[in-house]
Amino acid sequence: xxxxxxxxxxxxxxxxxxxxxxxxxxxxxxxxxxxxxxxxxxxxxxxxxxxxxxxxxxxxxxxxxxxxxxxxxxxxxxxxxxxxxxxxxxxxxxxxxxxxxxxxxxxxxxxxx
Amino acid sequence: xxxxxxxxxxxxxxxxxxxxxxxxxxxxxxxxxxxxxxxxxxxxxxxxxxxxxxxxxxxxxxxxxxxxxxxxxxxxxxxxxxxxxxxxxxxxxxxxxxxxxxxxxxxxxxxxxxxxxx
Numbered sequence: 001x002x003x004x005x006x007x008x009x010x011x012x013x014x015x016x017x018x019x020x021x022x023x024x025x026x027x028x029x030x031x032x033x034x035x036x037x038x039x040x041x042x043x044x045x046x047x048x049x050x051x052x053x054x055x056x057x058x059x060x061x062x063x064x065x066x067x068x069x070x071x072x073x074x075x076x077x078x079x080x081x082x083x084x085x086x087x088x089x090x091x092x093x094x095x096x097x098x099x100x101x102x103x104x105x106x107x108x109x110x111x112x113x
Numbered sequence: 114x115x116x117x118x119x120x121x122x123x124x125x126x127x128x129x130x131x132x133x134x135x136x137x138x139x140x141x142x143x144x145x146x147x148x149x150x151x152x153x154x155x156x157x158x159x160x161x162x163x164x165x166x167x168x169x170x171x172x173x174x175x176x177x178x179x180x181x182x183x184x185x186x187x188x189x190x191x192x193x194x195x196x197x198x199x200x201x202x203x204x205x206x207x208x209x210x211x212x213x214x215x216x217x218x219x220x221x222x223x224x225x226x227x228x229x230x231x
Contacts, residue, residue, distance in 0.1 A: 032218045043119070043206050044157075044222040051218070090156065094218050100147050101220050105156045 002027045002093050006104035013081050014112055021076040021107050023091030032094040033074040034101065035065055039087045047089075050074065061085070086111045116140055117209050119223035126197055127231055134192045134226045136207030142187035143209035147220065148180075151204040163190045197230040204228075 003026045013019055025031055032051050036044040048059025055067040065076045074091060088108050092101040116139040126132050136146055145164050149157040161182050163169040169182035179201075181193040190209075194201050204227055208220040 034219070036222070041204075041225070041227070043117075043224040044208075046219065046221065049219060092220075094220075100159050100162055103157050108154075 002031065002095070002102045004091050004093050004102055004104035006089075006091055006107050008107045009105070010108045010110065012110040012112060015083050016080050019076075019078045019081045019085070019109070021089050021091075021109070023074045023076065023104060024072050025074065025091075025093045026072065027093055027095075029095075030069070033065075033067060034092040034094065035059065035063070035074070035076050036090045036092060037061075037087050038090065038106075044090065047076070081109075081111055083111045083113070085109060115211065115219075115221040117143075117207065117221045117223040119205075119207055119226050121226060122224060123227045123229075125229045125231065128198055129196055132194045132197055132228060134194075134205055134207075134228075136190045136192070136209070136223050138188045138209040138211075138221070141209075141211045143190075143211065144187065145210040146184055146190040147208045147210070148182060148190075148192050149206045149208070151206060151225075153204075157206065160192075194228065197228070199230045202228055202230045 005024045034049045035047040038044045047063050048057050050057045050067045057065050063078050088106045090106045091104040094101040118137045120135045148160045160175045161169045161171045163182050163184040165184045165187050171177045184190040206225040208222045
């Protein structure tokens with residue numbers, strides 16, 4: 001069965017600092033990997049996704065993520081965080097067919113001045 | 114593209130009444146829709162998978178008679194919380210999966226519906 005682990009429940013960074021959110025997955029084959037962001041009281045917005053090909057994926061809002069098969073990781077990065085990036089971030093893994101995505105428990109990002 | 118809407122965004126109802134939440138894919142046909150429940154500061158809990166024209170598949174522990182799901186068309190799924198009780202108060206989020214080739218594994222989420230049962 002697939003599983004996703006986001007080791008950090010809460011991270012605080014200063015505005016302008018770099019960010020890395022960790023995500024590890026467990027799946028037998030090459031998974032489809034996603035990062036979503038959720039602002040308070042809102043739904044989830046897709047930041048980026050990896051299906052195949054280049055292991056460094058660019059997303060919206062200046063985010064990128066790198067798929068590392070050897071480490072079963074798909075960490076999310078941003079070189080310079082803005083206050084508006086404060087939100088909950090979810091990593092998810094999926095497969096083909098009608099099976100739903102499996103989500104991690106999320107990492108809450110706080111941004112301080 | 115890939116916009117999913119939910120209606121209503123917020124609803125308050127009395128205990129014992131039923132509430133219907135609509136989930137629509139606005140610019141694509143969704144062969145599969147999913148319903149999630151989210152408790153405060155928690156991750157998403159999958160409730161059911163809904164395929165157009167067939168019965169929904171419910172996750173273990175989710176009462177199918179209480180949470181009625183209908184997926185009547187490729188752009189609309191509804192969740193009806195029957196005889197709602199205060200413990201049903203939660204944030205309900207739907208997502209839709211596009212059937213288009215190369216993109217069918219991506220789920221697009223609605224903005225969520227906040228349900229408060231008094």
